[in-house]
Amino acid sequence: xxxxxxxxxxxxxxxxxxxxxxxxxxxxxxxxxxxxxxxxxxxxxxxxxxxxxxxxxxxxxxxxxxxxxxxxxxxxxxxxxxxxxxxxxxxxxxxxxxxxxxxxxxxxxxxxxxxxxxxxxxxxxxxxxxxx
Numbered sequence: 001x002x003x004x005x006x007x008x009x010x011x012x013x014x015x016x017x018x019x020x021x022x023x024x025x026x027x028x029x030x031x032x033x034x035x036x037x038x039x040x041x042x043x044x045x046x047x048x049x050x051x052x053x054x055x056x057x058x059x060x061x062x063x064x065x066x067x068x069x070x071x072x073x074x075x076x077x078x079x080x081x082x083x084x085x086x087x088x089x090x091x092x093x094x095x096x097x098x099x100x101x102x103x104x105x106x107x108x109x110x111x112x113x114x115x116x117x118x119x120x121x122x123x124x125x126x127x128x129x130x131x132x
Contacts (some may be wrong), residue, residue: 015102020086025110027106034071035111040128043127044074062118077105 015024039050050058052063083099 015083015086018086019089020082023079023082023086024106027075028110030075030112031072031107031115032114034075035114036118038068038071039115040122040127042115042119043122044129046123046129047119047121051112052114053116068111068115072107076103076107079106089126 015021042050047053050064050068054061057064080099080103083102084094084096087094087099118121
């Protein structure tokens, strides 16, 4: 197990250099922009911050997950595809699970962390709410 974790760590750290390294900055930036846009929209309609709503509104969870996935799916799929391309160019074989982990780290995590934060900041800053 320790060998597997060491290999995974080496493979993930190896992505910092080499071809396609720009994606390690570009994809979190894209996820952040999507999170900011969605977070401001959430504040305008008075929604509960996104990540918190997944736990506090179980009857709406499926709807929120679908909406979040619709927003971030393209960045996630691009992150996954680019990591596979990196692996194809730099590694002796492909590791789809590693590509999945990288894609989650580059797209899903920033989106989840920032969308609710932006909603809270926008609400505190007094973003004008739309009348429903």
